Amino acid sequence: MxxxxxxxxxxxxxxxxxxxxxxxxxxxxxxxxxxxxxxxxxxxxxxxxxxxxxxxxxxxxxxSISKSYKLASREFHPQSSVIDVAGVKIGDGTPVVMAGPCAVESKEQLFEAAEIVKAAGAQFLRGGAYKPRTSPYSFQGLEEQGLKYLAEARERTGLRVVTEVTTVEAIDGVAEYADMLQVGARNMQNFGLLKEVGRCGKPVLLKRGLAATIDEWLNAAEYIMNEGNPNVVLCERGIRTYETYTRNTLDLSAVAAVKHLSHLPIIVDPSHGTGKWRMVKPMAFAAVAAGADGLMMEVHPNPAKALSDGPQSLTPENYQEVMAGIQKLSQFMKQENIVPMDI
Missing domain, CATH: 3.30.70.1140 (Phospho-2-dehydro-3-deoxyheptonate aldolase; domain 1)
Known part of the structure; x- marks a missing residue:
């Protein structure tokens, strides 16, 4: 109420x-x-x-608030929230960019990627230290050593760090090194994990589940917020459908839906949303045009040698091209006072 x-x-x-x-x-x-x-x-x-x-x-x-999610609803909080992550504001009208490799593979790889994404204008370095993989034989990440490399990269570049936490036991360690904790698609309804990240005090990036409805997604955010943590950013990363050409089906309509239903910022991940690097650029532009508060993109110094998600990772050159277009599109929308939707 x-x-x-x-x-x-x-x-x-x-x-x-x-x-x-x-x-x-x-x-x-x-x-x-x-x-x-x-x-x-x-x-x-x-x-x-x-x-x-x-x-x-x-x-x-x-x-009375009719939604099952109260704290996350726009009925409860009519004004759009702006989430401050170590001085970087998400939701203030300027799209933020989180970019970097899918996984932290080595210090050299991560530092090179960090310099690349920083030079083209990203505010966050993304990279997985703990990697939940479909196959138990796939590269699982460097774990704590990967976290240390991410923290070193932050010191070198000034980028904020966002990385995934996969278990309750890992929360304290990840929170020690990262500026923002990511809850991945596979864990969106891991309610014990959601409660604990809600108590840790760090901002949280909550990815949409593989087959989650928007209602289920916002209720997952409610679990975090109900523990006293209002600093939640949503991430649309595609959902599982019958389509096989793309890795997932990127639901850009979710941006408009979330903006209407919730006050929380929402960013889009076109890398996981499509699984194809060639589709990242048009889907990134479409996300910004739809009103997304930011983007998360996978960038690797040499995607052909990536230990995970190489086919959807941008090369440094492709990434720079995408960033240049995003900046032009964002400036054009501001100059023309283009508002994607009337909340």
Whole structure:
């Protein structure tokens, strides 16, 4: 439930509402709307049955939230959220780019990739230290040594680091080295993992599951937020369909849907979404045009020798071309005041 305050509601009146909510054993969160303040109520609203909230001074009306996900819904938080990751803002109108190799293979490979993605304008270095693979015989990552290489690369370049955490036991180690924790598609509904990353205090990048609906995806975000961590960024990376030409089916309609349903930022991963490097460029442009808050792309110094996901990784030259186009498209949309959708 949300309590919408009058435009001229005083601080004392807002405080009175918060005290009434807290007195019923519920949690109240105050949010700034475009013209008025809103008090979000978290918990079982039936506890307020005997509390005349609508009659309290300064209250305009109460509105029930119909979604099963409360904290992630736009009903609860009408203003779009901007997530700050070590000084880089995601969701402020300028697309951010997370780029780098699928897996950290060696110090030399990672450092070279970091310099490449930094030079072309990325803000984040992505790279897997722990790699969940379909086959148990595939390269599984360098684990803690890979995390150390990522931290060293950050010191060299100033890039923020985002990397995947695959188990509850690995959370503390990943959080020590990374600026942002990624929950991968295979773990989107690993509820124990979601709860623990919600408690770790670091921003979280939540990828959409292999066959997850948007509702299931947002409920997964709710698990993280319900543990006290509001800093969640969603990532559309394609879903499993009957199509076999592409690795997954990149659902760009999810960008518009999430923008309508939720206040959380959303980025797009066209590398996993297509599985083909030639398709990354057009899908990256389409994602930005659709209103995505950023992109995640796989870039490798030599994709032919990559230990994982070489066919979908961009070469340095292809990556630079994609980045140049993204920057031009973003500038054009700002100059022409093109807003992809009216929330």
């Amino acid at each position: 949300v309590i919408i305050m009058n435009v001229d509601a005083t601080a004392a009146e807002i405080k009175g509402v918060i005290e009434a909510v807290n007195g019923a054993g519920l949690e109240a969160k105050v949010m700034e709307g475009s013209q008025q303040k809103i008090v979000g109520v978290i918990g079982d609203k039936t506890r307020l049955a005997s509390v005349p909230i609508d009659a309290l001074p300064g209250v305009e009306k109460t509105v």
